[in-house]
Amino acid sequence: MGINSSSPVTRRIFLGLKVIQHRGQEAAGIAVGNGLKIDHFKGGGLVHEVFDTKRLETLKGNVGIGHIRYSTTGMKTADEAHPILATTSKGDIAVCHNGELVNVKSMREGVEKDASEWGSDTEFVVRILAKELETAPGPLRAISRTLARVKGAYSLVILIGDKLFAARDPHAIRPLCLGKMEDGYVVASETPVLDLLEAEFVRDVKAGEIVEVGKKIARSFEMPRNKYTAHCMFEYVYFSRPDNCLDGSLVYDVRRRIGETLAKEHKIKADVVIPVPDSGRAHAAGYSMESGTPFVEGLIKNRFVERTFILPEQKEREMGVLLKMNPVKSLVEDKRVVLVDDSIIRGTTMTRIIGNLRRAGAKEVHIRIGCPPIRHPCYLGIDMKTREQFIANGRKVNQIGKKIGADSLGYLSIKGLIKAIALPEDRLCLGCLTGEYPVEVDGEKLRRQEKLEGFS
Ligand code: SF4
Numbered sequence: 001m002g003i004n005s006s007s008p009v010t011r012r013i014f015l016g017l018k019v020i021q022h023r024g025q026e027a028a029g030i031a032v033g034n035g036l037k038i039d040h041f042k043g044g045g046l047v048h049e050v051f052d053t054k055r056l057e058t059l060k061g062n063v064g065i066g067h068i069r070y071s072t073t074g075m076k077t078a079d080e081a082h083p084i085l086a087t088t089s090k091g092d093i094a095v096c097h098n099g100e101l102v103n104v105k106s107m108r109e110g111v112e113k114d115a116s117e118w119g120s121d122t123e124f125v126v127r128i129l130a131k132e133l134e135t136a137p138g139p140l141r142a143i144s145r146t147l148a149r150v151k152g153a154y155s156l157v158i159l160i161g162d163k164l165f166a167a168r169d170p171h172a173i174r175p176l177c178l179g180k181m182e183d184g185y186v187v188a189s190e191t192p193v194l195d196l197l198e199a200e201f202v203r204d205v206k207a208g209e210i211v212e213v214g215k216k217i218a219r220s221f222e223m224p225r226n227k228y229t230a231h232c233m234f235e236y237v238y239f240s241r242p243d244n245c246l247d248g249s250l251v252y253d254v255r256r257r258i259g260e261t262l263a264k265e266h267k268i269k270a271d272v273v274i275p276v277p278d279s280g281r282a283h284a285a286g287y288s289m290e291s292g293t294p295f296v297e298g299l300i301k302n303r304f305v306e307r308t309f310i311l312p313e314q315k316e317r318e319m320g321v322l323l324k325m326n327p328v329k330s331l332v333e334d335k336r337v338v339l340v341d342d343s344i345i346r347g348t349t350m351t352r353i354i355g356n357l358r359r360a361g362a363k364e365v366h367i368r369i370g371c372p373p374i375r376h377p378c379y380l381g382i383d384m385k386t387r388e389q390f391i392a393n394g395r396k397v398n399q400i401g402k403k404i405g406a407d408s409l410g411y412l413s414i415k416g417l418i419k420a421i422a423l424p425e426d427r428l429c430l431g432c433l434t435g436e437y438p439v440e441v442d443g444e445k446l447r448r449q450e451k452l453e454g455f456s
Helices: 010-019 053-057 104-111 121-135 139-149 191-196 233-239 251-265 281-291 314-324 348-359 397-404 414-421
Strands: 002-005 027-034 037-044 063-069 084-088 091-101 152-160 163-168 177-181 184-188 200-204 209-213 218-222 272-275 299-301 325-327 336-341 364-369 408-411
Touching (some): 002 010, 002 163, 010 191, 027 091, 037 091, 091 121, 104 121, 121 139, 121 152, 139 152, 139 163, 184 191, 184 209, 251 281, 251 364, 272 281, 281 336, 336 348, 348 397, 397 408
Parallel strands (some): 272 336, 336 364, 364 408
Antiparallel strands (some): 002 063, 002 184, 027 063, 084 091, 163 209, 177 184, 177 200, 299 325
16 A cells, blocks of 8 residues: 655555455555655565654655565565665665566566566566666656566566556556545555555556656556456456445455355255354345345354464465354354355365354255365465365366265355456456466466557
């Protein structure tokens, strides 16, 4: 996120980052601009572990950016926390990046001199931008020249001295929205940040757009863009907060519609519908409404255990599953249970939950999943990197059901998912479901050949 304001921004960035803490738990960082100089602090851990009041007071400025890290490439250490910084003759620069670039390897192999020493994909953006700033006629041109050379998923906030910019890749894969406050502008990955800051939602940053975010005005510049967007379907299914309004659709409503569709696609006679908390709650509410089966909170979540899916190490993830939730015996004993969750990745969490429900006395456990089977990796900002990790890889649905120990298993169809998101198929990325990606990835199928159009 980033803020440009006529009053100090550091505390507001700190609070905003807490709102989107679910997007990354490995590291946090804030940078503020003062003239040509940028001050920053970053470190490993949750936002409130990295920043205390004293630390926040050392960062003074009316323009700044902040980031919480969830790594998909590079090292899973605090060293690669954002913002990533560089010094140029035109002033300091700092960049925060949500997403993942796909052409780092080709840039490293000789296209960019010195690139063999560069670390994460975001460091490529920073290094190229630092070079472009030395020769380009102004920061905007430097940013557009930089972005013309990188490919993949990126929502960026960029500080160049005390100037703030935001940019979204030509497919708008990751989210980014713009809000107007009384004393300035804010850009953030999710709209609940705007709600917290009492900012009025202006709009989503468009595909292939750079926005110069001023204190009084936000000016738009368009880069080459694609005819079709490719918003990540997984943001709707799992990753975003349910109260986020994402590219025109409220995520909670999408998840509720997913649940309704699941109930139509996979009917079963049952006594109760139970969500896997918290990720399956809205899906289960929709399923319950459509099927008429009572919704009960049959699994109690330990609120102090982080989301297992984005804990960085497998061992930690497994421990997280054991700590995470416990069945309520009186709600499941002798019942036919429909258990609803957003998605299945490895299947380890689901297998354990089913086992726990049976131990608590459930008569039948039927699994309903609000996302079609994930069988292909994501190269665009979600940490799902190998086909081998997916339980659905090489297995039919009935085989998966057997493996996790379910009485029946039903996945939402791709058609049902698209309908629930309420955007046309050619505006969504479905790469991890179909194996066809919106950008060229080595060894993978391209969804369609596209030509970038429109350049100013
Ligand atoms: S491949 Fe899947 S997770 Fe990755 S951007 Fe596309 S839809 Fe999202």
